[in-house]
Amino acid sequence: MNRTLSSPSPEAFGTDPWKTRIDRTFARALVLPLVLAIGLLVLLLGDTLYRSVSVQVVRADEGPGRTYPFGLAATEVLRQELLARGYTEEEARSLLQDPTERRVLFLQNRVELMWNTQEGPFRYVVTGLRDERVADFSLLEGLRRWEELKAGLGEGERLVLNPWLDQSFLTRTPSRSPLTAGIGVAIWGTIWVLSLALLIAIPVGIGTAILLEEYLREGTLNRILEVNLRNLAGVPSIVYGLLGLAIFVREMGLGPTILSAALTLGLLGIPVIVVTARESLRAVPESLRQAAFALGATRRQVVFRVVVPAALPGMVTGVILSAARLIGEAAPLLLVGAAAYVPFYPTGPLSEYTVIPVQIYLWVSMNIPEFARVAAAGILVMLLVLSGLYFLALYLRNRFRREW
Amino acid sequence: MVSLEMLKEHETVRTAPVSEAEALVDVRGLSLWYGKKQALYDISVRFPRNQVTAIIGPSGCGKSTLLRSLNRMNDLVPGVRVEGEVLYEGVNIYDPRVDPVAVRRHIGMVFQKPNPFPKTIFENVAFGLRLMGVKGSELEDRVVEALKRAALWNEVQDRFKKESGLRLSGGQQQRLCIARAIAVEPPLLLMDEPTSALDPIATQAIEDLIQELKTRYTVVIVTHNMQQAARVSDRTLFMHLGVLVEEGPTEVLFTKPKHPYTEAYITGRFG
Numbered sequence: 099m100n101r102t103l104s105s106p107s108p109e110a111f112g113t114d115p116w117k118t119r120i121d122r123t124f125a126r127a128l129v130l131p132l133v134l135a136i137g138l139l140v141l142l143l144g145d146t147l148y149r150s151v152s153v154q155v156v157r158a159d160e161g162p163g164r165t166y167p168f169g170l171a172a173t174e175v176l177r178q179e180l181l182a183r184g185y186t187e188e189e190a191r192s193l194l195q196d197p198t199e200r201r202v203l204f205l206q207n208r209v210e211l212m213w214n215t216q217e218g219p220f221r222y223v224v225t226g227l228r229d230e231r232v233a234d235f236s237l238l239e240g241l242r243r244w245e246e247l248k249a250g251l252g253e254g255e256r257l258v259l260n261p262w263l264d265q266s267f268l269t270r271t272p273s274r275s276p277l278t279a280g281i282g283v284a285i286w287g288t289i290w291v292l293s294l295a296l297l298i299a300i301p302v303g304i305g306t307a308i309l310l311e312e313y314l315r316e317g318t319l320n321r322i323l324e325v326n327l328r329n330l331a332g333v334p335s336i337v338y339g340l341l342g343l344a345i346f347v348r349e350m351g352l353g354p355t356i357l358s359a360a361l362t363l364g365l366l367g368i369p370v371i372v373v374t375a376r377e378s379l380r381a382v383p384e385s386l387r388q389a390a391f392a393l394g395a396t397r398r399q400v401v402f403r404v405v406v407p408a409a410l411p412g413m414v415t416g417v418i419l420s421a422a423r424l425i426g427e428a429a430p431l432l433l434v435g436a437a438a439y440v441p442f443y444p445t446g447p448l449s450e451y452t453v454i455p456v457q458i459y460l461w462v463s464m465n466i467p468e469f470a471r472v473a474a475a476g477i478l479v480m481l482l483v484l485s486g487l488y489f490l491a492l493y494l495r496n497r498f499r500r501e502w
Numbered sequence: 503m504v505s506l507e508m509l510k511e512h513e514t515v516r517t518a519p520v521s522e523a524e525a526l527v528d529v530r531g532l533s534l535w536y537g538k539k540q541a542l543y544d545i546s547v548r549f550p551r552n553q554v555t556a557i558i559g560p561s562g563c564g565k566s567t568l569l570r571s572l573n574r575m576n577d578l579v580p581g582v583r584v585e586g587e588v589l590y591e592g593v594n595i596y597d598p599r600v601d602p603v604a605v606r607r608h609i610g611m612v613f614q615k616p617n618p619f620p621k622t623i624f625e626n627v628a629f630g631l632r633l634m635g636v637k638g639s640e641l642e643d644r645v646v647e648a649l650k651r652a653a654l655w656n657e658v659q660d661r662f663k664k665e666s667g668l669r670l671s672g673g674q675q676q677r678l679c680i681a682r683a684i685a686v687e688p689p690l691l692l693m694d695e696p697t698s699a700l701d702p703i704a705t706q707a708i709e710d711l712i713q714e715l716k717t718r719y720t721v722v723i724v725t726h727n728m729q730q731a732a733r734v735s736d737r738t739l740f741m742h743l744g745v746l747v748e749e750g751p752t753e754v755l756f757t758k759p760k761h762p763y764t765e766a767y768i769t770g771r772f773g
Contacts, residue, residue, distance in 0.1 A: 316580065385617035391578060393630040393682065394607030403629070408620050 143481070150262045150474035151213075153240020155247060155255055156277065159228040163256040165212070165221035172209045179207070179224040208266050208278045214259035216248050223258060225277045234468055263475035271441045272457065276468035279461070281476050283440050287356070287451035288425060288483075290444050294360030295367060295424055300417055302364075303371030307413075310372075311379040312401045331369035338366045339430025347434050354435020357447040362434050363424045370420040378412025379405060411498030418491040422484055428455035454480050509745045510543060515761045517750030520548040520737075526690060526720045527572060532586035534564075534571055536579065541567045544586070545746045547739060549690075554712060554721040556735035556752065558728055560767065564744040565724040569692050572722065573609040574602040590690070607634065610683030610719075614695040616675035618667030618682070623649075623658055626667040626678055630686040644685055651718075652681035653711050673704025680711065684719065691715065693723040697730065709734050728768055732756050740764045 157163065161183040166175045173194060180190040193199045208225040215221045232255060235243065240259065247257050270280020314320045342362030352358040382405050390400040406413075428436075436456040444451050452460075454476060461473035522528065525548035534542040542564050549555050549572075557565045570576045572588060574595060587594045595605045607630070618626050627645045628636075636644060649655040649662065654677045658665070667678050676696060683691060693712075697705040712721055712734050725731050731738050731752065738755045740748045740763075748761045759765040766772055 383617070385613060385615060386619060388575070388578075388613060389617045389619065389679070389682075390629070392573065392575060392606055392611035392613075393633060393686070394603055394605075395629075395633055396603050399633060404619055 146474050146477050146481075148237060150471060150478055151237050152260055152262070152468075152471055153235045153237065153244070153247070153257070154260050155232040155251065155257050156223075156225070157230045157232050157252070158254045158256065159226045159230065161224075161254070163223075163254045165215045165217045165223050165256065165258075168211065168220040168222065170222065172204075175209050175222045175224060176203060176207065205271070206278075208270060208280070210260070210266050211264055212258040213261055214244075216251060216257040223256060227273070227275060227278055229275070229277055231277065231468060234471075260471075262471045263478050267472075267475055268479070271443075272439055272452070273441075274439075276464075276466055276472050279469070279472050281454065281457060281479055283443055284452050284454045284457035284476075285479070286443050287436075287440070288453045290356045290447070290451060291359045291363060291431075291453055292421060292424055294356065294447060295363035296417070296421060298361065298364030299367035299371055299420070303368045303417075303420075304375050304413060306368070306372045307375035307379060308401060308406070311376050312397070312405060327369050327372050331373055334429075335366055335427050336429040336433065338362055339433035341365065342430060342434040352448075354437065354450060355448045356444055356451045358434050359431050359436065359451065359453075360447070362430050363427060366427065366430065367420045367424050370423065371416055374416025374419070375409070375413045378409040378416065381412065382408045411494060414494050414498075415491045418487055418494070422487045422491075425483060425487070426455055426480070428453075428459050431456055432459070454483070506743050506745070509743055509747065509763070512745075512747070512761070514546065514746045515748040515750075515764075517748075517754045517760065520550045522548070524548070524550045526551045526591065527722075528587075528589040528592075529568075529572075530587040530589065532568075532571060532584070532588060534567060534576065534585075535583040537581040541744050542571070543743075543745045547746055547749055549720060549722055550737065551720050552716055552718075553736040554716050554723060554734055555737045555739065556731035557722065557724045557739045557741060558726070558731045558767075559741035559747075560772065561726065562743075563741045565726075565741055566694050567744075568739075568741065568746075569694055569722060569724050572690070572692055573606050573611055575606070575611065577602050607686065608688055608690070610686065610688035610691045612676070612679050612683050612691070612693045612696045615699045616672055616679050618670070618675050618678050620666060620668055623662040623665055623667050623670070623678060627681050627685045629682060634686060648681040648685035651684060651715070652677045653707065653714075654678060654681055671704070673700050673707055676700060676704065676708060677711065680708075680715075684715070689720060691719045691721050693721065695724050695726060698726065705730075728756070740767060742767070 161179060164182055166178055170178075177190050177194055180193065181187065185193070193203060206227045210223055210225060212221060212223055213219065215223065233247070235247075237259075240247070244257075251257055267280050268285065269282040270278065271283050272281075273279040310320055310323060339362060342358060342365070346352050346358035346361045347354060350358075352361075386404055386408060387400055390404045395403065431453055436452045437450045440450050440452045458473050458476040458480065461469045461476060527549040529545055529547050529549075532542055532545045533540065545568060557568060559565050567576065571584060572590075576582045576584070584596055586596075588596055590605070590608070593600070595602075619629065621629075624645055627648050628641055631641055631644055645662075646655065649658065654674060657674060658670070667675065670678060676699075680691075680696075697708050700708065709730065712723065715721060716736075723731075723735065735752045737749065738752045739746060740755065740759075740761075742763055748755060748759060748764045750760075755764065756768055759768060
């Protein structure tokens with residue numbers, strides 16, 4: 099036994115190369131699912147983006163299939179198109195000045211900005227309801243064969259690089275023709291349904307959370323409700339759809355309207371809001387309640403002047419996340435009557451409606467191949483809205499972050 | 503070595519008892535139960551006006567429970583039961599006709615850990631005043647006055663309307679809590695180990711503050727630090743196992759304790 103500490107070396111502490119190696123391997127293995135998830139997401143997004151752009155040859159129903167320079171107003175483009183179709187200056191002006199005629203014209207024709215055309219990049223085309231697709235190529239193939247396609251254009255045909263997700267897509271009504279279909283009605287339907295659903299779910303959800311967490315703190319009722327709420331938050335949404343169909347659509351006679359959809363989604367959103375609001379109320383330290391009580395506040399004053407303001411950021415985040423879930427719901431709304439084809443914008447809680455995910459579902463199941471392009475553009479809109487909501491939640495969480 | 507039975511046999515040892523006229527708070531035969539467990543045994547004691555009374559004793563002896571029964575904070579604990587009377591200015595605050603919320607508006611309280619609201623310094627101090635319906639320039643004046651009295655004004659005067667109370671240091675937060683408690687001018691101020699979470703310098707500042715406060719307020723302070731009790735208080739109560747063992751002027755209790763348990767505790771033989 100002649101070990102001394104006279105020559106200290108790192109090994110003096112003892113090493114275990116195997117344990118270190120296992121540790122490192124384990125840490126790396128944990129990263130794998132994350133990489134996989136991110137990879138899949140990027141793949142999905144990339145694929146959707148790729149499918150939402152295509153090269154097309156379209157034969158115009160009327161007119162020469164010409165294009166118009168970038169920067170013109172939509173009305174001006176339409177006027178020039180009318181002239182090109184053989185209307186006189188006089189007729190075109192009177193058609194565009196009459197509000198009814200003008201609306202019909204814009205319904206029947208879609209003024210679109212194309213990334214590239216046979217006449218040069220970034221030009222407008224006017225797509226009519228009866229315009230006919232000659233060919234549709236994916237982005238890479240279309241670009242490779244661009245010159246060949248351009249050379250082979252017939253009378254009244256145009257060659258375009260079409261980004262399906264464009265401004266007119268966002269404002270158009272649905273259509274039987276993929277060339278003129280738009281998501282505008284579905285966007286407004288979503289806005290109506292979601293805001294009404296939140297109008298129902300937020301007061302009920304937050305109120306329930308406050309009641310359970312601040313007034314009935316410990317009790318059998320509270321424990322039973324706790325378990326049930328967590329279970330309700332996990333019930334498949336189609337079950338809520340069945341409930342909505344039975345109660346709101348049939349029993350209450352609301353029919354397939356925005357109101358019955360909003361009531362159904364409201365029910366679906368309540369458990370999630372209750373659970374998140376309770377978590378954030380529970381995170382408010384007991385010492386704050388004690389301080390407020392000691393200053394002579396009543397229970398109501400303690401709850402609404404101290405506890406709720408302190409818990410608000412968490413509650414808001416919960417509401418937004420629940421809204422993000424509700425936006426993506428298609429299944430319950432298919433049951434309570436989101437319509438397949440709604441060519442007009444919703445006017446009130448009792449109008450017919452469709453929402454973005456239902457619209458996407460319907461487009462995907464169409465048998466005209468170009469509806470896949472329309473659906474891809476719809477999915478992109480959906481993703482944009484969702485990520486907007488997530489960023490809002492993130493922003494609010496950071497904005498109101500507190501240290502106790 | 504000290505059993506509850508032995509303690510209960512003894513009468514509380516009282517040196518220089520407080521007369522009824524001097525007392526702001528008069529506790530008469532107070533017993534308290536948390537569920538089935540009894541926490542206070544038949545406590546009778548008077549707290550004199552404009553003096554600092556310290557309550558000392560080992561952990562779990564009921565110091566905080568006694569303090570909290572003076573402003574009915576114990577009512578918030580589920581399953582609590584109280585017997586006996588607490589006379590505040592001659593009125594029994596446990597009378598069924600008395601509203602506990604109103605009681606708490608007359609009696610300020612400072613807690614063990616600083617607990618400012620996640621609001622601005624101004625809003626923290628204004629909280630109690632707003633509950634009383636004070637508004638406008640009067641509100642502002644009284645907030646400033648309270649901050650000055652809590653010796654916090656010089657440090658926060660340039661930012662008290664914008665900065666969150668949570669951004670202050672621990673000692674400043676505790677002084678903010680004192681300002682919040684005294685803003686409504688409560689005649690009685692209860693302090694539950696107000697310096698136990700603070701460093702020595704912040705503790706010193708709070709102790710100095712307590713000395714100044716007693717000219718205007720009656721202070722009852724719970725502490726587990728005997729030196730602190732000796733430094734800041736005029737009278738001291740020694741409790742053990744829920745029983746009030748001895749009470750008297752601080753210098754007497756610390757130099758010539760009459761009860762053997764008091765002596766054992768202050769000389770550090772148990773606790």
